[in-house]
């Protein structure tokens with residue numbers, strides 16, 4: 001989406017597919033209609049939405065190794081504030097991409113020592129029950145699908161439970177709000 005620091009996006013345009021752009025009514029995990037058809041690049045570069053101008057993934061900011069550009073790594077990585085702490089967000093370019101990539105697993109393990117890591121794929125971006133995983137620094141892994149949570153240690157399920165009531169409510173409200181913004185943006189585009 002943008003260029004900055006010593007690195008440039010080059011042939012990568014993964015964020016244009018993986019990220020949500022409410023101004024365009026574009027759900028995460030879907031190609032943007034403005035992506036150039038003959039290679040990486042934005043067809044409305046001069047007038048692209050502010051979120052596209054501002055976005056810089058972790059790699060573009062100078063973290064990770066040169067070889068880990070998102071299109072090569074197969075995942076988009078960002079640090080997100082959660083309360084007063086940080087969480088590593090990993091969005092996979094393809095379902096199953098984490099288990100298939102020793103390089104991505106090594107990067108995640110490095111960050112996991114100091115913060116939770118949330119791994120998701122966007123095969124079904126508007127599905128409120130789409131599964132995701134959270135890897136915690138203490139070794140626990142949580143696999144969340146809809147409102148169910150499996151807790152694993154060393155690859156074995158040690159507990160299964162429902163998300164707490166408050167989390168379920170917040171999650172449903174966020175999904176409803178997100179859907180409303182996407183529909184509103186789509187209506188404006190069609191107006």
Ligand code: SF4
Pocket residue numbers: 001002008009012013014015016055056057058059060069070071076
């Ligand atoms: S994912 Fe990162 S490197 Fe790739 S286009 Fe987006 S900002 Fe640039």
Ligand code: SF4
Pocket residue numbers: 001015016017021032033034035036041042043044045048049052
């Ligand atoms: S408007 Fe341009 S920069 Fe923004 S997502 Fe679409 S192609 Fe990427």
